[in-house]
Every structure is written in C-alpha cells, then in structure tokens.
Amino acid sequence: MKVKKMENISNKILPVVVLYNIRYENCIVYRSLLQHYKMLHIFVYDNSPSDINSDLHNANDNIRYIHDKSNGGVSAAYNAGYLYAREINADFLLLLDQDTLFDSQYIETLSEAIKTNPQINVFAAQVICNDKPFSPSQLNIFSVKTPRLESGIYKLKQYKPINSGTCVSLDIFDNAGGYNEKIKLDFADYEFFSRKRFEKESFLLLDSVAIQNFSNDEKDVENLYARYKIYLEGAKESRRTLKGVILFVIKHTIALTVRTKSLKFIKLMIKYKLI
Secondary structure: OOOOOHHHOOOOEEEEEEEOOOOHHHOHHHHHOHHHOOOOOEEEEEOOOOOOOHHHHHOOOOEEEEEOOOOOHHHHHHHHHHHHHHHOOOOEEEEEEOOEEOOOOHHHHHHHHHHHOOOOOEEEEEEEEOOEEEEOEEEOOOOEEOOOOOOEEEEOOOOEOOOOOOEEEHHHHHHOOOOOOOOOOOOHHHHHHOOHHHOOOEEEEEEEEEEEOOOOOOOOHHHHHHHHHHHHHHHHHHOOOOOOHHHHHHHHHHHHHHHHOOOHHHHHHHHOOOO
C-alpha cells in the first residue's frame, strides 16, 4: 500500500468519515481512499452503539475520533467535523460515508481542482450505483432525474450532489448554517444544498467516478420499519426546503410495501402526515 506524499496534497482539506457498526480499517472508503493519506488530518465520527473503534482514540495525532453512541447521524457528524476543521485551520470539508469506493487519487484530484478553481466553493464526484448514475441528481416536484453528466461546472439550483465525495468550503458551510441535525440520514444532503444560500452557487463536477455500495438485502420487517421511521423523520423535516419530498416518500413506501407485503409502512406514512 502506497501512502501519498503530502507535498502534492492540500492540507486544507479535512476528510470527515461517518461510521456505523464497522471497524474503520474495514470500511470501503478507508480501503479505497483514506489508507493512502495517513499523513492527512482525518475526522472519524462513529455512530455505532458500542465503541468498536476505541483504539482510534489514541491512534495518532492526525486522526480525531468521536464516538456518538446516541447515533446523531451524518448531520451531527459533518457539523462536528466543521468545528474541528476550524480548529486546525482547514478550508474545506470532504464529506464521506463508509460505503463509497473512490479512486485512490481522489484527494489529489480535489486538491488540484481547488487550486485551479478558486471561485468554486463546492466540488463533487460523479457517483454511480448498480452501474447507473446516482449523483448529481436533478430534482423537481414531480420527478428525480440522474443523467450522465460530463465533468464541468453546474448550478446547484439545477443539480444536487449526495454527501459522500462532496467537498465544501468552510465559509459556505458556515453561511448555509451547517447541516440540520434533525435530519439524521436521508435527505440531509438534498436539504442542505436546496437552501437559498446555494441558489446562485455553482459546483465543479470532477472527472472522477465513485461507486456507492448500498446493501439492500435486509429482510426483517421490524428492522426495515425502524429504518423507515428515520427516513420519514428526515422527510418531514426537509419538506419545507426540498421540493419533491412527497414523491420520494410515496415511491419508497410502495417499494417497501411490495417487498414486505406489509401495510404498516403505508400506515406510518399517513401517521406522519406525509400524504
């Protein structure tokens, strides 16, 4: 395993990775990306119920590790990462989750893009899932489209990137008010980039492809139901900012109902007054 030389990398980028029930060294984002940048400051936020990564507390001076057994979600993690980035005088947050596979040179690509595009505050990877475009997406009240886009500059009003792989300047993160911690997971990214602060902002879509891995093999109805509650809470909180939330919810609820042959998902959606 080759560790990158720091002279080719901006020390102004702080990667923030969110973990849940996995060892840091076993997660995809570490294996594909972060293990190559061990000299870079890295912020690790672990939402696992038990502190399975406790050894990271004293791993080295370049890792800041926080264990949140209450599971504050990605929004709490990214906000905490922002505070640490200010502490170490970083300029950008690189938002990551544990399940994204990146090109091993992605941070070098980001660093070069930041140097050559000082007018840009947001950078994003092209993300695919199941061999199909996954991010950035075009959202409106009636549909969600994810076309294949060439690398280049796009308006955030038109396209929204997902969290993982997106790099945001601390200044615009602060001006936008950070992430809404009432939205723990689903819709956190779309709600964030749908705020008025981003209406005239552009982002640079990099010529770098990341692969999002979603495990969708859960069969236990109760586990799916618990996860669905978190999904609905995010939807309810984000609908004031984000267009098309109801469409998201209806499609997802129908899929879960067909998959489980249970009406409890529809009943919960009605209870949350999302239809």
